[in-house]
Structures are given as structure tokens and as C-alpha cells.
Amino acid sequence: MTAAELFHARVLEDGRQLRKRPRYAPWLDRGPSLAALEDVPLPEPRSYTWEYSNPNPWYERYATGSDDDESTEGIVASNGVEVSDFDAAESRERDIIDANLNATIDRHRYPLASVNDVLLRRGVVVEVPAGASGAEIELGPLGGDFERVLLIVGDGAEATLLERPASPAHRIVECLVGAGASLRHTRLQSAADSLEYHLVSSRVSAGARYRFAQYAQGSAMRRNDIHIEAAGDGADIEIHGAWHLSGRRHLDTQINVHHSAGGGTSRQTVRGVVDDRAKAVFNGRIHIAPGAQRTDAALSAKHMLLAPAAQAYAKPELEIYANDVKCAHGATMGEIDGDALFYLRSRGIGEAVARDLLVAGFLEEALGDLHPGEARALLHVEAREGLA
Amino acid sequence: MLEITDLHARAAGKPILKGIDLVVRPGEVHAIMGPNGSGKSTLANALAGRPDVEVTAGDMRLEGTSLIGLAPEERAHLGLFLAFQYPVEIPGVSNMEFLKAAVDSHNKALERDELSAASFVALAREAASRLHLAPEFLRRGVNAGFSGGEKKRNEILQMLLLEPRLAVLDETDSGLDIDALRTVASGVNAFASEANAVLLITHYQRLLDHITPDFVHVLLDGRIARTGDKSLAHALEADGYARLAESGA
Numbered sequence: 001m002t003a004a005e006l007f008h009a010r011v012l013e014d015g016r017q018l019r020k021r022p023r024y025a026p027w028l029d030r031g032p033s034l035a036a037l038e039d040v041p042l043p044e045p046r047s048y049t050w051e052y053s054n055p056n057p058w059y060e061r062y063a064t065g066s067d068d069d070e071s072t073e074g075i076v077a078s079n080g081v082e083v084s085d086f087d088a089a090e091s092r093e094r095d096i097i098d099a100n101l102n103a104t105i106d107r108h109r110y111p112l113a114s115v116n117d118v119l120l121r122r123g124v125v126v127e128v129p130a131g132a133s134g135a136e137i138e139l140g141p142l143g144g145d146f147e148r149v150l151l152i153v154g155d156g157a158e159a160t161l162l163e164r165p166a167s168p169a170h171r172i173v174e175c176l177v178g179a180g181a182s183l184r185h186t187r188l189q190s191a192a193d194s195l196e197y198h199l200v201s202s203r204v205s206a207g208a209r210y211r212f213a214q215y216a217q218g219s220a221m222r223r224n225d226i227h228i229e230a231a232g233d234g235a236d237i238e239i240h241g242a243w244h245l246s247g248r249r250h251l252d253t254q255i256n257v258h259h260s261a262g263g264g265t266s267r268q269t270v271r272g273v274v275d276d277r278a279k280a281v282f283n284g285r286i287h288i289a290p291g292a293q294r295t296d297a298a299l300s301a302k303h304m305l306l307a308p309a310a311q312a313y314a315k316p317e318l319e320i321y322a323n324d325v326k327c328a329h330g331a332t333m334g335e336i337d338g339d340a341l342f343y344l345r346s347r348g349i350g351e352a353v354a355r356d357l358l359v360a361g362f363l364e365e366a367l368g369d370l371h372p373g374e375a376r377a378l379l380h381v382e383a384r385e386g387l388a
Numbered sequence: 389m390l391e392i393t394d395l396h397a398r399a400a401g402k403p404i405l406k407g408i409d410l411v412v413r414p415g416e417v418h419a420i421m422g423p424n425g426s427g428k429s430t431l432a433n434a435l436a437g438r439p440d441v442e443v444t445a446g447d448m449r450l451e452g453t454s455l456i457g458l459a460p461e462e463r464a465h466l467g468l469f470l471a472f473q474y475p476v477e478i479p480g481v482s483n484m485e486f487l488k489a490a491v492d493s494h495n496k497a498l499e500r501d502e503l504s505a506a507s508f509v510a511l512a513r514e515a516a517s518r519l520h521l522a523p524e525f526l527r528r529g530v531n532a533g534f535s536g537g538e539k540k541r542n543e544i545l546q547m548l549l550l551e552p553r554l555a556v557l558d559e560t561d562s563g564l565d566i567d568a569l570r571t572v573a574s575g576v577n578a579f580a581s582e583a584n585a586v587l588l589i590t591h592y593q594r595l596l597d598h599i600t601p602d603f604v605h606v607l608l609d610g611r612i613a614r615t616g617d618k619s620l621a622h623a624l625e626a627d628g629y630a631r632l633a634e635s636g637a
Contacts, residue, residue: 337476338439339476340476340478342436342438342439342460343472343475343476343478344478344486344489344490345437345459345460345461345464346436346437346460346461346463346464346469346470346472347461347464347486347489347490347493347546347550348461348464348465348490348493348494348497348550349461349489349490349493350461350493351459351461353489353493354461357478357481357485357486357489358478358481360480360481361478361479361480361481361529361530362480363480364480364481365479365480
């Protein structure tokens with residue numbers, strides 16, 4: 001048996017036992033996830049979308065169960081935002097969770113999402129009421145290796161979700177962005193030696209705006225699947241990715257923007273810097289479903305390699321089934337621009353500082369206005385203060 | 389100020405400079421003219437230390453110190469400045485951040501006190517306004533999306549802030565309309581003093597209507613073929629380089 005098969009068998013066994021004596025949130029219906037797991041194998045090394053990332057160490061690390069729960073503050077939200085732990089959910093929250101959890105997740109595309117349901121150690125549902133403005137949510141480690149966040153942003157509401165650095169084994173963040181609502185979602189991932197698999201799955205309703213940023217350093221194995229659906233007419237999606245990897249660290253980011261409704265826009269801007277023997281993997285897919293006419297989608301992904309043994313694999317993928325769309329994509333791989341380096345040095349700027357400036361400038365292109373200060377601090381490209 | 393003796397250099401592996409001799413004294417403005425491919429830009433790049441230009445023989449001394457083997461930043465700290473023919477675009481680095489890093493590096497190398505952010509910003513704005521550049525220009529990415537004229541004015545802005553001993557202007561006039569040419573020329577004229585020197589590299593005589601050189605040198609096939617005063621530039625404009633090449637041959 002492979003590591004994936006062994007792990008799969010253990011999760012199924014756990015799942016069957018859970019049905020009898022669940023440990024966490026016993027009321028939660030894990031049936032559909034278990035059924036999906038019966039059907040679908042877990043990713044093997046070199047299987048589709050896992051060509052450059054090896055999930056085996058992750059399976060092996062968690063095959064004997066996850067660490068005990070730790071009680072942490074975990075989540076802080078501004079006034080008016082409702083936060084409920086799945087375990088303590090009352091009937092109203094349970095109804096909301098039942099109605100919405102996994103609503104955005106394709107269990108066949110993301111089989112590891114079902115694993116999260118079975119091994120769940122802590123989950124929260126976060127509700128931003130319709131029409132709310134300035135709602136702020138900060139998410140730290142929730143405690144427990146398998147975490148789940150269900151964020152529901154009501155129609156017309158404006159909210160910001162900031163994920164502080166945390167390295168659980170597996171975190172799923174599901175965001176439902178209501179009609180005309182706006183969600184800014186920033187994820188920070190600092191350097192670690194952990195084994196991680198994460199999924200962001202967001203559904204953007206008509207006229208809503210979703211902006212997502214992932215600012216990251218690497219880990220021993222860090223895989224981020226990001227699935228965003230433009231589900232209502234005129235949904236507006238903006239994705240920023242900036243990473244700076246060093247040592248032997250790894251980061252695999254797979255973004256899938258799915259336009260299922262018309263008149264939507266999506267923009268993906270990704271800049272990755274890879275040093276030493278680190279490895280970055282990026283897959284950016286744009287799927288435009290039949291009927292999603294007048295979609296305007298674009299993807300720009302650039303990687304900069306700073307060392308001979310640094311590796312980056314980047315692939316844009318377009319699947320277009322509508323005929324009245326605009327879709328642009330570009331992926332480049334390069335080194336520090338020698339002309340730019342000479343230009344800076346000819347102004348007296350030493351080579352090390354010049355390189356740092358060029359790296360910072362390169363990453364800056366992907367920051368946008370989503371928590372740029374936090375991004376610079378995380379990526380070690382602190383800008384000079386007071387020069388604006 | 390600058391003493392170049394029997395300088396030979398290759399660019400991209402090809403011999404371009406074949407024995408340049410040139411002396412520039414403080415307070416002087418020299419123009420180097422020549423047709424395409426004569427080695428004008430290679431000379432500028434050899435002075436500044438561009439990595440793909442290889443000096444194979446001869447010497448270049450700035451105020452007595454040989455530039456051979458020095459890093460580009462070390463040459464800058466000695467007081468050399470090259471205004472690029474094609475200034476490089478660096479989109480994610482703001483012009484202000486770049487200028488501050490450049491000035492800081494000079495102050496550090498020369499063991500002078502670092503300027504505070506506030507006093508630097510005031511200095512940069514003042515210099516920008518002298519070149520008719522809006523303050524907004526300082527917040528944009530280095531040369532990113534700048535027009536040809538803005539890029540060249542940005543080069544002059546850097547020159548004004550860094551106060552070099554020797555400024556080498558490589559085809560700074562190319563691609564400029566007449567108003568931008570006047571602005572750039574007045575920046576250079578304001579800069580030039582008895583304490584520094586200017587080396588103007590140009591293809592056309594028109595820049596020399598606005599900046600008066602003390603000497604004009606004509607570069608042909610990697611050597612200085614002729615030296616004269618500004619009337620030489622007028623003669624070239626009338627007769628062209630080919631005539632000169634024939635008469636020299």
C-alpha cells in the first residue's frame with residue numbers, strides 16, 4: 001500500500017468510528033464527506049496537480065492522528081460579527097452550517113477537503129450581517145491540526161479577513177460573499193518546517209467584490225489550493241500572490257478561478273522569488289463556463305530565481321467554453337535583470353542593497369492595497385519609511 | 389579630473405575601443421561625437437564599469453585613481469556619474485526610494501551623515517521642480533511608464549542630487565523634443581562648475597546649441613580622429629562624418 005492508501009484507509013476507519021462516538025461537533029453530518037472518500041483516491045506523488053509536490057510526508061505525519069487540541073484565542077472579530085465554534089453551535093448556527101458548509105467545495109476535485117471534515121479538531125462559523133460596513137476579522141491558529149472556517153458575508157456588507165501566520169496541518173477557509181458585498185481576504189504564511197495542506201474556497205455572488213492575497217514563505221511541504229467561483233453576474237475577483245522562498249523550503253499554490261456567471265472580471269497577479277534550494281510551484285487556471293459571456297479574466301505570473309539550485313514551476317491554464325470573453329495570461333521565469341542591477345550600482349548603490357531593492361520592487365508589483373505593510377514585513381522587504 | 393590613456397575595450401567580445409586618449413580638466417565641458425558604432429556608448433560604459441564591457445589595455449584615472457577593476461558603485465563614490473542612453477525601468481521601486489538609496493550610499497561611502505527622510509524629500513522635490521517635474525513623479529516607479537523626456541530628466545535629477553565630479557551624458561539628447569532638450573540643457577548648465585566636468589556624448593550637434601563645449605572630439609572606429617572647439621561640431625553638421633572619415637584616411 002502507498003502512503004496515500006494507508007492514510008486513506010485510516011481516515012475511513014476514523015470516519016466510521018466517528019459516526020458512533022464523534023469527538024468534536026458530534027452533530028455535524030460527515031456522511032457526504034465519507035461517501036466522497038469511499039469514491040475518490042487521495043493524491044499520490046506525481047499524480048495530477050501533484051507533479052512537483054510530494055504529499056507522502058504529510059500522510060505519514062498525520063497517519064497516527066493529530067496533536068491534541070490546544071485552546072487558543074484563535075479568532076478576533078469586530079463588533080457585529082458573529083463567531084460560533086462548531087462544537088458549541090446552537091440550533092440556529094447548526095442550521096446555517098448545515099446549509100452552507102461544503103457548498104462551494106467540489107469533493108472530487110479536492111479529496112483532501114473531505115479528510116478535513118473527518119479529522120476536524122476546530123471549526124468556526126463567522127457571520128457578517130447584511131449591510132455591515134468595516135467588519136474586521138483576524139484569524140490566528142485555532143488550535144488543533146485540522147481547522148475549518150466558514151465565513152458568510154451578508155449581502156451588501158463590507159468585511160476584511162486577515163489570516164495571521166499559522167501552520168496547522170490542514171485549514172479550510174470557505175467564504176460566501178453575498179450579493180453586492182465586498183470581502184478583502186489576506187493570508188500570511190511565514191517560514192516554517194511544517195507539512196501543510198490548505199484550501200480556500202470562495203463563492204462570489206452577483207455584483208460582489210472579492211479580493212484575496214496570499215503572502216507566503218515556504219515550509220517543508222506547503223500546499224495551498226485556492227478555488228474561487230464568480231457565481232453571480234458581474235462578480236469581481238482580484239488575486240494577489242507574493243512569495244519569497246529560501247533554504248530548502250517549498251510552496252505549491254494552485255489557483256482555480258471559475259467563472260460560472262457572465263460579466264465577471266478576474267485578475268491574478270503573482271510574483272515569486274526563489275532563493276537557495278527552495279522550490280515554488282504555481283498553477284493558475286481560469287475556467288470560463290458556457291454562458292459566462294462578457295467575462296474579462298487575466299493572469300500574470302512571474303518568478304525570479306536567485307540561485308542556481310532554486311526551482312520554480314509555473315503554469316497558466318485556460319479553459320474557455322464561452323465565445324464572448326476577454327482572457328489574457330502570461331507566465332515568465334527569470335533572474336535579476338542585469339541592466340537594472342548595473343543601473344542601481346552605477347548610482348553608488350552596493351550590489352547587495354541593489355539586489356534587495358530589485359527583489360522588493362518585483363514583489364511589490366503583486367501587493368496591491370491588501371495589507372501591504374504586513375506583506376513587506378513577512379517577505380522581508382520592508383520599505384523605507386517616510387518617503388511617500 | 390579624468391585621464392584616459394590608450395584605452396582598448398571590447399563589448400560583447402568584439403573590439404570596439406582601439407586606443408582612446410583623453411584628458412578632461414575641472415571646469416571643462418567636452419563633447420564626444422561620432423557616427424553609430426564608433427564606440428561612443430562603449431566609452432561611456434567602460435568608464436561606468438558595465439560588466440559586459442571588458443577593458444583590454446590602457447587606463448582611465450579619475451582624480452588620480454585608476455577605475456580599472458573597480459565596481460560600478462565604487463566609481464560612483466569616486467564622483468563618476470553616467471546618464472544612461474536608455475534608462476532602465478524598475479516598476480516596483482519608487483523613484484524616491486531609489487534616489488534616497490543612491491544618496492545614502494554616497495553619504496555612507498564618503499563617511500558623511502545620513503540625511504533624514506524629511507530633509508531628503510525636501511531636497512528631491514526642489515531638484516525635481518528645477519526640472520519641471522511634478523512631485524507625483526517622485527512617487528512613481530523608477531522610469532516606469534515615463535515618457536522619453538521624463539526618463540532623461542530623471543537622469544539629470546539624479547545627477548543634481550548626487551553632485552558628481554565628472555558627469556558623462558550618453559546621448560541624453562536623443563528622443564527629446566525641443567522643450568525637453570532646453571530643460572535638460574539648463575539642468576546641465578546649472579550643474580557645470582569649476583569644480584566638476586562634463587563629458588557629453590552625442591550624435592547630433594543640436595545639444596551643443598544649448599550647452600557650449602570647450603572641446604569637441606570626433607570618435608571614428610574606436611579612436612579619437614579629431615579634436616577641436618565647437619566650430620568642429622558645426623563643420624560636422626554641414627559635412628557629415630563620412631567626409632571626415634575620408635579626409636582622415
